[in-house]
Amino acid sequence: MIRRIARLLDDAVEAGAFPAAQACVIADGRVLHSSAHGRIPAGPTTVETRFDVASVTKVMATTSLAHVLLSRGTIDLDDRAIEWLPELAGSRKEEIRVHHLLAHSSGLPAWRPLFLEPGETRTRRIADEVEAALADPDEASRAARIDACRRRVVDEAAATPLDRQPGEGRAYSDLGYILLGELLARAAGIPFERACAAAIFRPLGLESTAFRPLAAGRPAEAPSDVAPTGLRRPRPPAPGQEELVPEGSPSARSPMGEVDDDNAWAMGGVAGHAGVFSTAIEVARWGAAIAAERAGAGALGDPAMLDALLRPDPTPGPPRALGFDLPSGEDSSVGRRFGRAGPLGAAGHLGFTGTSVWIDFDRRIVVALLTNRVFPDRANVAGIRAVRPALHDAVVDALG
DSSP states (O other), X not given: OOHHHHHHHHHHHHHTSOSEEEEEEEETTEEEEEEEEEEETTEEOOTTOBXXXXXXXXXXXXXXXXXXXXXXXXXXXXXXXXXXXGGGTTSGGGGOBHHHHHHTXXXXXXXXXXXXXXXXXXXXXXXXXXXXXHTOOOHHHHHHHHHHHHHHHHHHHHHSOOSSOTTSXXXXXXXXHHHHHHHHXXXXXXOHHHHHIIIIITTTTOTTOEEOOGGGOOOSSOOTXXXXXXXXXXXXXXTTOGGGSOTTOOOEEOOTTSOSOHHHHHTTSOOSSSOEEEOHHHHHHHHHHHHHHHTXXXXXXXXXXXXXXHSOOOSSSXXXXXXXXXXXXXXXXXXXXXXXXXXXXXXEEEETTTEEEEEETTTTEEEEEEEOTTSSOSOOOHHHHXXXXXXXXXXXXXXX
16 A cells, blocks of 8 residues: 555545545556545445445447457447437537547537426426436336436437537537437447446456446445535536526435436436446456557557547647547646656546546556545535545555
8 A cells, every 4th residue: 555645535535625535556567556545434444345436437348349349340430420429410529530529529518407497497307307217116116217218318408509619629528428328329239238238347257337227226225335515406517517507406315326427317327428336456456458459459449549549639729639638737737747658648538526547658657546526516516626636646646
């Protein structure tokens, strides 16, 4: 264990940055650090506690599945999204390509409350239908009703007007990844969660990594091995989204163990932008597998295709690859030196719940940090913003 990391995260818990955390560092395929910090309602956090990884889903599930299907020739980066998503017909979205969705350059806005009724009133129509479905005692009926809600969310995402023409600029978009996840599921011919399990999680031996579909029903008791993220639904708006959710929107108690993101929840807990639960050691093992893939392992797909996905995308906007985030200057969450040792650099992703995974391809180091900084509410952002770069600086210092 790297003691400086353990002290850093213990101090962050004590300071109120987050209630619970895990960290894992893998270098050259070996686990050098694995630790758990803080508490969840069931007791002390352990390395087996599962966290909602939020948008880390975008790389662990969606981008990884895209890599697999691209390598098989099932889809192509230049495919029009409308070939798989006819819902896009009759709008400027007909020009959206698969690579636009991966690079967040589709022109779709960052976020909309798709779980609410469309229009100015924005009531809880779709969310209420999910709640009603969850009360259905018949498993088949419950699954069908939740799937109908999922399709409505996809329809709403497809109907959302573009902010700009595809390829004209970059804006990080959950809506784009909702559509990308649906596209990949249709291309794979099976539900998204099954495709990810079959193509990624099982082949990599990630036994604790999975979506938590609402169609399985709510357990009688809150899960004792899942870090909670919120108390009510809908969740409070994220910073900058307040004007999109009417003040005083009806809310209800939210059972622990369900996905934090409201749009992913309205899709039954399974979506291309959020929904995966995992542990830090398995997130880090996924990152180590990606590093090995890029070096030629070929366990998931064509290494040349993965290299193409990791290449910086030229679209104007913050630096990104296809599906992967890239360090953004001196103020990056990876700190001052991580990913700056050679030409391959670093890639990874952040998650809204306080999670991250970063891969330094030159040093062959992977750092995974999982927290539930959004519990009991979403107001705490300064703590995680300070911890992320400090953690990566500590890793580089420890490894020389």
